[in-house]
Amino acid sequence: MTILLSRRIAGELSPAEAEELRLALDRNPELQTLLAAIDGVQSATPADISQKDDRQMLEAALRQFRQRTTGLRVVTRTADRNEIVELPGTANTIPSGRGRRAKILRWSAAAIVMLATAGIYLYKGTEKPTPRTAPTYREVAAKYGTRSYVDLPDGSRLWLNAGSKVRYSEGFADGKRELTLAGEAFFDVKHDPEHPFLIHAGGVDVKVLGTSLNVRAYPGDSVIETTLIQGRAEIELPGKEASPIALRPNEKVTMRNETLAVQKDNDQRTASQPTYQRRAVTSDPTYKTIIETSWVEDKLVFRKEPFRKVAAQLERWYNIRFQL
CATH class of the missing domain: 2.60.120.1440 (Jelly Rolls)
Incomplete structure (x- = not known):
């Protein structure tokens, strides 16, 4: 599904893929919410960002959303420099500043936050639960x-x-x-x-x-x-x-x-x-052991017990039968 969304962002969906995405949207309301969030982010693109940068950042945002929902470290590359920048959800924050690079960073961060918010339910909803096996x-x-x-x-x-x-x-x-x-x-x-x-x-x-x-x-x-x-x-x-x-x-x-x-x-x-x-x-004063636990020490101690109870214990202890 991530591949289909990425190809839709890039405008490269084939007719067959478009139909597959349409069927998936009909079956999954959460996916519709995610797609609406993507469209909203696209419509909010700053005017001074090129179409190429726009597509690259959305694709990066979608990749980061997938990493975020699977518990991986959230990183991305800026559109104009080959460097790694931490995005929201990690220990660092997006640096503030003026100019085109700062706008790109902040826009990309906002895109990822929106995608994660809208799509976290999609990921959890489509994730197959691990079948529980009966304990042995x-x-x-x-x-x-x-x-x-x-x-x-x-x-x-x-x-x-x-x-x-x-x-x-x-x-x-x-x-x-x-x-x-x-x-x-x-x-x-x-x-x-x-x-x-x-x-x-x-x-x-x-x-x-x-x-x-x-x-x-x-x-x-x-x-x-x-x-x-x-x-x-x-x-x-x-x-x-x-x-x-x-x-x-x-x-x-x-x-x-x-x-x-x-x-x-x-x-x-x-x-x-x-x-x-x-x-x-x-x-016990004679055998120096607690009667109730003396059997653990390989001893049997009896005090004021009825003979039937004594016989039952001896039967188990020696695997014999008494006729009374």
């Missing part, structure tokens, strides 16, 4: 009897306990740091206040701002446990009017597994406020 997802799983370690795209790290898996978009597409967890994982999240780290687990979301924490949300378990070791985190409840539950360092929040609750309620969430328990966590 990565799933990492730790089978029964194994544990896995994962380096995440943002520099965060996680450890997966036996019988667990996580799913996230490759490279954390669109800058979103989020993943879905089924099972248990320990997270060491890289601090980034502008991009909170979001963990979807069970029926809740755990929002993290640079911290280390353990999330336990096995699909078959009746409860979800979130243990914050250090930093900041909060538990959000989708579909609930309750405020997020803020966690403090060395604290664990336990609540029922909302995924199971929805299934039991025939896909109807109860209107009551969610119930949860909050308690402090400390290092």
Whole structure:
């Protein structure tokens, strides 16, 4: 299209090219606006500028408009000297002065400004948008009897306990740091206040701002446990009017597994406020480790746990089955 406009300015359009330009004008109102701006600039040409200079400056202006809209450096050559002069839109301005050269410079600058103003919408309107490809997802799983370690795209790290898996978009597409967890994982999240780290687990979301924490949300378990070791985190409840539950360092929040609750309620969430328990966590005096995260150190520590829960953990840890 730029070639057709340049040939029209020079008066060199062939009949076929003139018809092509006419059809383009009918399809594109913005192009009509651009052409009207060109005609307006031509009609405003100073009287003491020759037809040759007039055509050269308009063609230069059109080239500069194209460079301006594509983000390139805006430069041009004067009509009577072989030198480069910065035009509006760059760091420098057109020098003031008297005489024919100054008029040419100012006229050329005005032409470019008018063309850019009228044509910026044409360029953006005709530019083909880059097709967005659907993000690809990565799933990492730790089978029964194994544990896995994962380096995440943002520099965060996680450890997966036996019988667990996580799913996230490759490279954390669109800058979103989020993943879905089924099972248990320990997270060491890289601090980034502008991009909170979001963990979807069970029926809740755990929002993290640079911290280390353990999330336990096995699909078959009746409860979800979130243990914050250090930093900041909060538990959000989708579909609930309750405020997020803020966690403090060395604290664990336990609540029922909302995924199971929805299934039991025939896909109807109860209107009551969610119930949860909050308690402090400390290092076990005998084994010198926090019980909730001892598995990361290849230890299993139990204190006052029902035997069925102990058996479930041992089944995942050793990949065996207990008959009770």
